[in-house]
Structure formats: C-alpha cells, structure tokens
Amino acid sequence: METFTIEGGKPLSGSLRVHGAKNAALPILAAAVLAEGQFHIYDVPHLKDIEVMLRILTELGATTSHHEGAVSLDTSSISITHVPDDLMGQMRSSIFLMGPLLARLGEVTISRPGGCAIGERRIDLHLSGLSSLGASIHESEGYITFRADRLIGNNIFLTFPSVGATENIMMAAVLAKGTTKILNAAREPEIVDLQNFLNAMGARIRGAGSDTIEIDGVDRLRPVTYRVIPDRIVTGTHLLAAGLTNGHIELTNTMPEHLTALIQLVQSCGVEINTHHDIMEIKAHNRSRAIERIITSPYPGFPTDLQAQMMVFLSKAEGTSVIKETVFEGRFKHVNELARMGASIYVDLGSAFIRGVDHLQGTTVEATDLRAGAALVLAGLAAEGTTYVEQVHHIDRGYERIERQLQQLGANISRLDL
Ligand code: EPZ
Numbered sequence: 542m543e544t545f546t547i548e549g550g551k552p553l554s555g556s557l558r559v560h561g562a563k564n565a566a567l568p569i570l571a572a573a574v575l576a577e578g579q580f581h582i583y584d585v586p587h588l589k590d591i592e593v594m595l596r597i598l599t600e601l602g603a604t605t606s607h608h609e610g611a612v613s614l615d616t617s618s619i620s621i622t623h624v625p626d627d628l629m630g631q632m633r634s635s636i637f638l639m640g641p642l643l644a645r646l647g648e649v650t651i652s653r654p655g656g657c658a659i660g661e662r663r664i665d666l667h668l669s670g671l672s673s674l675g676a677s678i679h680e681s682e683g684y685i686t687f688r689a690d691r692l693i694g695n696n697i698f699l700t701f702p703s704v705g706a707t708e709n710i711m712m713a714a715v716l717a718k719g720t721t722k723i724l725n726a727a728r729e730p731e732i733v734d735l736q737n738f739l740n741a742m743g744a745r746i747r748g749a750g751s752d753t754i755e756i757d758g759v760d761r762l763r764p765v766t767y768r769v770i771p772d773r774i775v776t777g778t779h780l781l782a783a784g785l786t787n788g789h790i791e792l793t794n795t796m797p798e799h800l801t802a803l804i805q806l807v808q809s810c811g812v813e814i815n816t817h818h819d820i821m822e823i824k825a826h827n828r829s830r831a832i833e834r835i836i837t838s839p840y841p842g843f844p845t846d847l848q849a850q851m852m853v854f855l856s857k858a859e860g861t862s863v864i865k866e867t868v869f870e871g872r873f874k875h876v877n878e879l880a881r882m883g884a885s886i887y888v889d890l891g892s893a894f895i896r897g898v899d900h901l902q903g904t905t906v907e908a909t910d911l912r913a914g915a916a917l918v919l920a921g922l923a924a925e926g927t928t929y930v931e932q933v934h935h936i937d938r939g940y941e942r943i944e945r946q947l948q949q950l951g952a953n954i955s956r957l958d959l
Contacts, residue, residue, distance in 0.1 A: 547921030553788030694719030831860030
C-alpha cells in the first residue's frame with residue numbers, strides 16, 4: 542500500500558508549472574471519438590483516470606499513446622459500442638463516452654456507474670438529455686443501451702447545471718440534425734475548453750461559459766491538434782498549501798480568472814496573491830484570518846473540488862469559519878481525519894463549523910477520495926511532526942505525482958510502498 546510520509550512545519554518556497562486539467566482532458570479525449578483520424582492533444586496529465594480513459598478508447602478500437610503529456614490518438618477504427626464494464630467501474634467519467642459513441646456509431650451500451658465516496662452521483666440528467674435528442678433507451682440487468690440512427694436537435698433544460706450532463710449533451714448534439722439549446726447549462730471553464738476543442742474539429746457551438754449553449758449540428762468533424770487548459774483545482778490546492786505553511790511560491794501555467802472566488806477569499810484572510818498573465822505569486826506571512834461563511838456552488842461559485850483543501854486552510858486560521866457543501870452530499874469524509882490531527886470541526890446539516898487552532902499534530906491518516914486525500918497532504922505540510930497519509934492511490938487520480946510537485950516547492954514529503 543503506497544503511503545506518503547510528510548515532515549510538517551516547513552514554509553513552501555519555489556516555482557512550479559501547473560499541469561493540464563484532468564476535468565478538461567477527460568471529456569476532450571471522449572470527444573475525439575466523434576471524428577475519424579489522428580489527434581494530437583497536449584498537456585494531458587499522467588493520471589490514473591486519464592490512463593483508464595485511454596484504455597477504454599483502445600478497447601473501443603482506437604490506437605493511443607501518451608508520452609510526456611502528449612497524447613496521440615487514432616480513432617479511425619473505433620467500432621465497439623459497449624464500454625467495458627470493468628473500466629466503467631474504475632472510472633465513472635467513462636459516462637462521457639455515451640454522447641460521442643451514440644452520435645458516431647448510433648448505439649452505446651454502458652453499465653450503470655455506481656456512486657462513490659463523495660455521493661450518489663446520479664446520471665438522470667445525462668439519460669434524459671440523450672433521450673431528448675431522440676435516442677431510444679433500453680435498460681436491463683444494470684446495462685443501459687441508447688440507439689439512434691441520427692439524433693435530432695432539441696431544447697433541453699437541466700434541472701441542475703450538471704457539468705457531465707452538459708458535456709455529454711454537447712458531444713451528442715454536434716452531429717445531430719438541427720439545433721440544440723442547453724438551458725441552465727453548467728458554466729465551468731472545462732466546458733469552454735470542450736467547446737473550443739469541438740469547434741476546432743468543425744463543430745458549431747456557442748455560449749459555453751454561460752448558462753445557455755447552442756449547438757448547430759453538422760455532418761462531419763475532423764481530427765485536430767489541441768492543448769488542454771491548466772488545472773484550476775491543482776492550482777488552488779498549491780495556493781492553499783502556500784497559505785497554510787506561511788510560504789512564498791510562484792505557480793506558472795495558471796489561469797487566475799478561473800479561480801476568482803478562491804483568490805478573493807484567501808486574500809481576505811490576509812494572504813498576498815499577485816497575478817500576471819499565467820503567473821501566480823502567493824506570499825503568506827502571518828496566521829490567516831477566518832472566513833465567516835463559504836458556500837460551495839456551481840461555477841463561478843466556490844468550487845466543491847476545493848472545499849476540503851479550504852477546510853484545512855481554515856482549520857489553522859484565527860477565528861471560526863463555516864463551510865456549507867451544496868454540490869455533493871458525502872464530501873465531508875476528511876473531517877474525522879482532520880480531527881485526529883487536532884482540528885476543531887463540527888458538522889451539522891451539511892455545514893462544517895471550523896474553529897481555528899494554533900497547531901495540527903502529525904499522525905497516520907487515510908485518504909478516502911481524491912480531494913479529501915489532497916487535503917490531508919496539506920494538513921501534513923502544516924502539522925507539527927510526521928504525518929503518514931495512506932491510500933494515496935485516490936490522490937493519484939487527480940494530481941500527477943503530487944509528492945514531486947510539492948518537493949519542487951521545498952516540502953519534505955516522500956512516497957513509501959509499505
Ligand atoms: C464534474 O463531475 C467533475 N468531474 C467533478 O470533479 C466536480 O466535482 C463536479 O463536476 C462539480 O463541479 C469531472 O469533470 C470528470 P455534476 P460531475 O454532474 O460531472 C448531481 C474531481 O474531484 N447530478 O455537476 O459528475 C450529482 O449527483 C471531481 O475532480 C444529478 O443529480 O458533476 C451531484 O450532486 C469530483 N443528475 C451534482 O449534480 C445527473 O444526471 C453535481 O454533479 C448528474 C449530476
């Protein structure tokens with residue numbers, strides 16, 4: 542079992558280039574199914590989830606390679622319409638393949654993805670969205686099959702601005718007959734990146750980044766060369782690590798405009814953050830002040846993917862803060878582990894009440910999911926003594942060798958195979 546060992550108390554310092562965004566790369570790799578030919582996609586991080594997506598594409602008939610962030614993908618021979626069950630089970634983001642496979646091959650079968658540590662992870666909006674485009678749906682023994690000779694454009698209202706459902710519907714609609722309008726669409730930057738990728742392929746999409754996205758269906762798309770946007774959650778994680786350790790770091794290959802909510806909140810705590818083009822400089826001198834109330838919400842609100850990391854930052858701030866999690870019902874699994882390190886956190890009715898303490902104490906803790914695991918690493922950086930973080934495979938799903946990233950920022954962290 543791989544475990545991180547962290548000697549805490551050392552201010553971070555140094556410079557780090559942020560890698561490409563997992564949550565942009567995954568739908569973009571799926572969208573490549575929509576055209577036949579050779580793609581070159583750059584700044585794709587080497588992560589477990591990306592590895593699984595490339596294995597699924599290979600099983601469907603594509604040829605793939607991934608070297609130093611560059612993915613080469615030939616989708617000419619894709620002919621399989623059934624997403625392999627075992628790989629579907631390893632990564633629920635495989636659901637992104639429904640729209641593209643249905644649009645290109647006229648049929649797709651997936652096993653219903655389960656929930657995970659952070660919540661039920663429903664897919665009703667994906668299913669109703671594809672049905673609205675004229676696909677017939679058949680479900681039996683846990684398998685869902687969609688069929689459509691040609692999808693037909695339609696107006697689709699999302700009862701919740703689901704990121705995945707917005708992306709799946711976009712990818713299905715690009716080859717549909719007629720125009721599709723997605724209302725109450727998710728507005729995340731990764732959706733804008735997907736629009737830009739698809740439009741480069743010859744699609745006709747407008748409005749990504751707003752709550753209304755319009756797609757005029759076309760007959761064919763072509764393969765392209767593309768570079769993925771930087772990962773805003775990895776950027777935010779390191780920003781908070783610097784704030785927690787009274788560090789002074791520089792992050793490059795960032796898009797500060799994707800982190801407005803986080804930057805403003807952390808600046809209000811007394812941390813200095815300067816941005817210039819893709820460069821972000823973070824300087825923390827003294828103990829941060831608490832934040833009265835944070836509510837996670839769809840973009841451009843405070844991102845749920847930074848909630849756990851922000852909670853660690855506030856667990857050492859001066860005063861009491863409250864964080865309300867509104868996106869995923871099970872996303873407080875890090876609280877018990879933080880309490881074992883001396884944090885003073887009380888959870889009630891979906892809100893965490895955090896009373897800042899002077900110090901955290903290193904001990905052995907367990908990662909339960911991707912962002913909770915990253916939060917525990919941050920806690921180890923700030924704690925006195927040694928922290929062991931177990932089950933680090935969760936963290937490897939979203940951070941490319943996080944220990945190497947942090948070593949580059951001066952942290953005393955190493956990966957042990959115990
Ligand atoms: C994407 O997940 C991200 N994953 C998540 O990042 C992120 O937390 C989430 O968006 C919210 O920003 C990828 O992009 C690969 P949603 P997704 O559909 O698409 C409910 C990480 O840490 N819902 O916006 O699954 C759902 O139950 C991961 O990198 C429905 O009810 O998120 C949840 O409560 C974690 N019906 C809420 O919407 C549906 O059909 C948000 O889900 C779909 C979703």
